[in-house]
Amino acid sequence: MTKFLSAQEAAAELGISVSTLYSYVSRGLIRSEETEGKSRARRYYVEDVQALKQRKEARRNPDVVAERALNWGEPVLDSSLTLIEEGHLYYRGLDALELAQTSTLEAVAGLLWMDELDETIVGAAAEFVVPSFYQALRPQLAERTPVEALQVVLPLAAVHDLAAYDLSPAAVQQTGARILHLFTAIATDNQLAPTIAQSLQQAWGSAQPQYGRLLNAALILCADHELNASSFTARCVASTNANPYAAVQAGLAALQGPKHGGHTERVEALFREAAVSGARQTVMGRLRRGEEISGFGHKLYPEGDPRGRLLLDLVSQLVPEAPLWPLVQEVVELVYESVGKRPTIDLGLVTLSQVLSLPAGAPLTLFAMGRLVGWIGQIMEQYALDALIRPRARYTGIRPLRRIVDRAG
Incomplete structure (x- = not known):
């Protein structure tokens, strides 16, 4: 499963320019890291890109987001009991x-x-x-x-x-x-x-x-x-x-x-x-x-x-x-x-x-x-x-x- 996107891919996913992407990174909205090799190009966390995309969509069309939340969508309430993240299951922070x-x-x-x-x-x-x-x-x-x-x-x-x-x-x-x-x-x-x-x-x-x-x-x-x-x-x-x-x-x-x-x-x-x-x-x-x-x-x-x-x-x-x-x-x-x-x-x-x-x-x-x-x-x-x-x-x-x-x- 892909965890990273290139700058061009991330910008395209968000519908923004690469320069705007860089501003999001500087504000801490998207994490990035250097790739290996001579180019030292940076790559961007796909989960951060998707999360930002969903927040932007929520502002544009909150009704659609609310509807999707009822079917494997965005979280609809807060809970401190269980976390499901990157294929792992945790009960109050402990590995289930x-x-x-x-x-x-x-x-x-x-x-x-x-x-x-x-x-x-x-x-x-x-x-x-x-x-x-x-x-x-x-x-x-x-x-x-x-x-x-x-x-x-x-x-x-x-x-x-x-x-x-x-x-x-x-x-x-x-x-x-x-x-x-x-x-x-x-x-x-x-x-x-x-x-x-x-x-x-x-x-x-x-x-x-x-x-x-x-x-x-x-x-x-x-x-x-x-x-x-x-x-x-x-x-x-x-x-x-x-x-x-x-x-x-x-x-x-x-x-x-x-x-x-x-x-x-x-x-x-x-x-x-x-x-x-x-x-x-x-x-x-x-x-x-x-x-x-x-x-x-x-x-x-x-x-x-x-x-x-x-x-x-x-x-x-x-x-x-x-x-x-x-x-x-x-x-x-x-x-x-x-x-x-x-x-x-x-x-x-x-x-x-x-x-x-x-x-x-x-x-x-x-x-x-x-x-x-x-x-x-x-x-x-x-x-x-x-x-x-x-x-x-x-x-x-x-x-x-x-x-x-x-x-x-």
Whole structure:
């Protein structure tokens, strides 16, 4: 990916003269550096040129910029939680991939909620007291996935948790911990261990410690991802001062859509087809039919989603003998050779779940449980802003008529 432009290219991109470009550089608006070789010509950072171009466009046509911002466009609000920059993901300035291999989901929750890498902020899962109303519901939810069950339980939990109406930072953090532990209890059928990853490992039937390491990494990699659809939805709800249960309920609904976390089901379908028809026939068939190959390519990561890459690397290190692994590798190689796209977090979650023989719905469960941590951090920021998110719509319908009879003819 090109990082630099020549003076002529930068000037052309901005629609200015080279002399004006030099003035922008002198004012610190565009960075430059000398090239190697005899000419010692300077080259200019493409990201600075693009940023300046977007600012100029915003001044000329703010309506267009606002519209584009809703579709992978310019940032629309401030957040100190997550940075996505040059193919890297950071939580409050710390490398998320490093955290996934060295920390716990509980500690990352402390980081995102209170800016402290501290497990005690969330508390031990094993100490959570499962509400009595949920115990009564368990038989009716037995056939539902954990995400579906949580969607049913959240409104009832809110009714029984009056403390959730306290929207102070410390109170929201405590409510977030209760919701997170409730989800863990649902996903594990009340088999709670000291940590969330250990609880899942224990309930999902593995005594091997490396499985817990994989689950923990997956949860952390899903914890937050800037202003994605579900996080923005949660923030919109929180901006009305609805309680955290309502905001999480809204985020969970958005996450299940097939263009978001529900995309994992499409990846599962890809693997099922490849297992029967073979990787090459499956990939080539989809390309011939003009169909999307699910689980590949992310707009924020032109060089590949680092979360998906790390999950696949961990699977190859910790479970290299898994029967599914050769098929996954073949699909990944074929897609990259064919269309140049690399695996996303969705493919990583499905691979991990199938390699470990996790229960139905596990990829989305891991996604939602990790992202719940991020939703709480996002809504804490929104409560602190104390501002309603209320964008305006550009009306494109029929202009008002003077009299109703004019419309009727």
